[in-house]
Amino acid sequence: MSEPQDRASGYTCREVVELVTEYLDGAMRPEDRTTLELHLNFCDGCATFLEQIRTSAALAGSVTPDQIPDDVAEALRTAFREWRSA
Amino acid sequence: MIGSVGAPDVAPSDASLVERLRGGDERAFEEVVSRFYPAMLAVARGYVGSLGVAEEVVQEAWLGVLQGLGRFEGRSTLRTWVLRIVANIARDRAVRDARSLPFSPSDLEGGDPAVEPRRFRLTTEPFPGGWRSFPKDWRLLPETRLLGRETLDAVAEAIARLPDAQRTVVTLRDVLGFGADEVCEALDLTAGNQRVLLHRGRARIRAQLERHFDE
Numbered sequence: 001m002s003e004p005q006d007r008a009s010g011y012t013c014r015e016v017v018e019l020v021t022e023y024l025d026g027a028m029r030p031e032d033r034t035t036l037e038l039h040l041n042f043c044d045g046c047a048t049f050l051e052q053i054r055t056s057a058a059l060a061g062s063v064t065p066d067q068i069p070d071d072v073a074e075a076l077r078t079a080f081r082e083w084r085s086a
Numbered sequence: 087m088i089g090s091v092g093a094p095d096v097a098p099s100d101a102s103l104v105e106r107l108r109g110g111d112e113r114a115f116e117e118v119v120s121r122f123y124p125a126m127l128a129v130a131r132g133y134v135g136s137l138g139v140a141e142e143v144v145q146e147a148w149l150g151v152l153q154g155l156g157r158f159e160g161r162s163t164l165r166t167w168v169l170r171i172v173a174n175i176a177r178d179r180a181v182r183d184a185r186s187l188p189f190s191p192s193d194l195e196g197g198d199p200a201v202e203p204r205r206f207r208l209t210t211e212p213f214p215g216g217w218r219s220f221p222k223d224w225r226l227l228p229e230t231r232l233l234g235r236e237t238l239d240a241v242a243e244a245i246a247r248l249p250d251a252q253r254t255v256v257t258l259r260d261v262l263g264f265g266a267d268e269v270c271e272a273l274d275l276t277a278g279n280q281r282v283l284l285h286r287g288r289a290r291i292r293a294q295l296e297r298h299f300d301e
Contacts, residue, residue, distance in 0.1 A: 012215025014206040018199065021285035025266060027277070045217035049201075049292075055224055055232075056292040059241045060260035062233075065124035072141050076119055076148055077112070083152045084110040 011039050016046045020053050100164040108155050119148070122165060125262055126172045129272060132188055132254030133176035143179055147172040162271060169272035188251035194279050200289035224299065237298065244294040245287075252287035259284055 011019065016039055022028050023036055040047045068076075106114035126147060130140035150171045158167055180187055207216050224232060231237065245256055254273070258264040264272075270280050 012206075013217050014199075014201075014203070014215040017201045017289075018285070020200075021281055021288060025281060027281065043216075045220035048221045048223050052221055052224060052292050052296070053288055056241070056288055056295055057260045059233075059237065059295070060245060060256060060291065061263065062238055063242045063245065063261050065257070065261055066127050068120055068123040069141070072145065073116075073119065075145055077116075079145070079149060080112060080115045080152065083149070084112075 010035055013039075013043060013046050016040075016043070017049055020050050023050070024054065024057075100160060103164060104155060104158055107152070118164070118168075122168055125165070125169060125258060125264070128254050128257035128262070129169050129172045130176045132250050132273070133173070133180040133185070134183065135185060139179065139183070140176075143176045144172065147175050150175060163268070166268055166271050170274075173273055188249075188254075189273055189275060189279070189283075194282055197282070197286055198289075200285065201293070221296065222299070224295075227299065231299075237295070240295060240298040241291060244291040247294075248287050248290060252283050252290070255280060255283040256287035256291070260288070 016036065019028070019032075019036055023033065028036065040050060103114055103118060107118070123144070126144045127140055130143040130147075131137070134140050134143055147168070151168055154171065158164065162170075177187065205218055207213050207218055209215070245253060245261070248256060255269060258269045258272070259266070266277060266280060269275070270277055273280070275283075
């Protein structure tokens with residue numbers, strides 16, 4: 001098991017899991033990002049968690065989005081023709 | 087009739103689309119409708135309760151788009167402009183239906199932590215704040231399991247079950263691949279608020295997937 005981070009010098013795992021989205025979006029301040037990456041280097045648990053979040057987001061990208069139902073498409077076509085001829 | 091569509095700050099593809107729409111080109115209309123529909127529906131569903139009402143909102147929004155085409159100046163992309171119209175109509179509809187509006191401060195305050203607190207050691211224990219037991223490495227799963235139909239269904243179900251505001255942001259960002267800036271512009275959110283919603287949504291999906299793989 002990895003060494004715990006001393007509170008003054010780093011994040012606990014419990015804090016890390018709340019920072020992953022900010023991290024993945026590149027929105028952390030450089031010093032905070034460095035602190036986080038140091039933790040990830042030494043903590044398999046958090047490194048795995050980060051990978052799970054990445055995977056969850058990537059799998060979401062493979063979900064087929066809702067396609068337009070035929071009746072809605074037809075209603076829109078009608079509306080367009082009415083607008084066009086107005 | 088061309089107006090500002092020819093202005094250099096309008097993306098060429100947007101400019102030609104808008105011109106074709108204004109000219110009554112039905113194929114251009116079909117093109118934008120099918121392209122934008124998933125995002126428009128996701129935005130509408132963030133505000134209104136049922137799928138049926140969301141579909142109504144989307145139809146109403148298209149009328150607003152057609153009627154407002156002359157005003158589109160290309161200050162944002164066509165897509166963002168369309169989504170803002172959807173958001174406005176959805177908001178009005180939600181207020182009319184006396185629903186509480188999502189994306190509001192109360193929606194963002196509090197909220198569940200990304201991981202259940204019991205997964206971590208207490209401050210009174212050795213290694214405080216550390217994992218009690220590590221999450222499992224999904225890369226050790228057979229690829230057919232990780233990327234198979236059942237897993238995708240579990241993800242889709244997890245997304246469908248998210249609270250409205252989280253579902254909208256996750257759909258736009260992760261399902262449809264929008265950038266953070268565009269989501270903020272479409273939904274009138276600060277970067278921070280958008281990220282909180284994305285974070286919570288992803289955390290719930292992860293948790294559901296964890297349960298799925300543990301079975």
